[in-house]
Amino acid sequence: MSSIVCAARIGAVSKRLSHDMNTATLDRESAEWLCDLQGNGGAREQAIARLHALLLRVARGVASRRRETLPDRAIEDVDDLCVQAVNDAVMAVLAKLDTYRGAARFTTWACKFAIVETSSRLRRHAWRQRKVELDDTIWDRLPDAAAPILQRLENDQLIVALHRAIDDHLTERQRLIFQSVAMDDVPIDVLAERLETSRGAIYKTLHDARANLRRALIEAGHGERVS
Amino acid sequence: MIEPEFQKLLGSSDPDPGCDDSGELMDEYCELVLRGEELPHRYTAFLTHITNCTACREDTESLLAVLREQEKTSRG
Numbered sequence: 431m432s433s434i435v436c437a438a439r440i441g442a443v444s445k446r447l448s449h450d451m452n453t454a455t456l457d458r459e460s461a462e463w464l465c466d467l468q469g470n471g472g473a474r475e476q477a478i479a480r481l482h483a484l485l486l487r488v489a490r491g492v493a494s495r496r497r498e499t500l501p502d503r504a505i506e507d508v509d510d511l512c513v514q515a516v517n518d519a520v521m522a523v524l525a526k527l528d529t530y531r532g533a534a535r536f537t538t539w540a541c542k543f544a545i546v547e548t549s550s551r552l553r554r555h556a557w558r559q560r561k562v563e564l565d566d567t568i569w570d571r572l573p574d575a576a577a578p579i580l581q582r583l584e585n586d587q588l589i590v591a592l593h594r595a596i597d598d599h600l601t602e603r604q605r606l607i608f609q610s611v612a613m614d615d616v617p618i619d620v621l622a623e624r625l626e627t628s629r630g631a632i633y634k635t636l637h638d639a640r641a642n643l644r645r646a647l648i649e650a651g652h653g654e655r656v657s
Numbered sequence: 658m659i660e661p662e663f664q665k666l667l668g669s670s671d672p673d674p675g676c677d678d679s680g681e682l683m684d685e686y687c688e689l690v691l692r693g694e695e696l697p698h699r700y701t702a703f704l705t706h707i708t709n710c711t712a713c714r715e716d717t718e719s720l721l722a723v724l725r726e727q728e729k730t731s732r733g
Contacts, residue, residue, distance in 0.1 A: 491726065492719050534684035538724060542684045545719045549712070588663070611711075612666050618676075618712045630676040633710055637675065640668045640709075647667075656663055 460536035485516045485544035492548045515548040553617035595646035604639035668709035679706040
């Protein structure tokens with residue numbers, strides 16, 4: 431694409447976004463990314479390659495920061511996992527280009543896709559060989575094997591009331607999700623994969639379960655501790 | 658006052674838009690934080706969500722770390 435045509439398109443992209451958002455003009459670098467990625471031919475291919483390289487650096491940075499959360503056996507697969515995550519993130523960015531409103535710089539917006547995709551894969555990878563199941567023994571384990579949250583709670587009366595509220599006021603799916611995520615620290619992405627649903631859907635169930643439990647604990651006379 | 662461990666267990670009862678809607682704001686939020694700007698009121702629910710949701714909080718922290726790194730590189 432000639433530089434004159436591209437400059438005109440950058441102006442048009444910037445103007446469209448300013449109009450859509452009713453905010454200040456889009457920064458030039460973001461407008462250039464959009465122009466290149468929405469164009470045709472070589473310029474678009476080059477922009478996709480640049481985007482892939484940028485997001486791969488981001489994904490590797492995320493993996494490096496999360497390294498200590500990964501078991502040793504999982505470390506060697508991490509780079510492949512980053513590449514797969516970035517392939518998917520680039521596809522998502524291209525598919526959602528029309529939804530970019532310029533509220534943040536284009537690269538920040540795009541990095542978000544790489545981070546969510548990479549972190550989610552790393553969490554699932556770390557849990558690959560661990561079971562997730564509704565474990566009723568969670569309440570009966572000896573202190574050193576207790577769920578981390580129960581080790582820190584010191585109010586026995588409240589723990590008993592919580593146990594009762596979980597049994598009486600949650601559906602089986604809510605119990606599984608609440609106990610796994612809130613009590614046993616199972617990552618929400620792991621549960622989403624195992625239950626074949628999305629992070630958002632798991633979170634919604636967790637949110638509803640927490641609301642039910644808060645209500646039940648207030649009714650049981652523990653309002654001052656939970657609200 | 659809610660006990661901290663119960664806060665973690667039961668989350669906050671304040672309005673929480675969930676993962677999808679909060680994800681839409683994550684990039685804007687990180688840039689505002691990086692610029693040191695005051696957060697507009699519409700981020701209150703986003704902040705509640707990242708308090709309640711470990712995965713979204715970690716992702717937001719990761720994006721902030723990436724932006725800080727990029728800023729350092731572009732300055733250096």
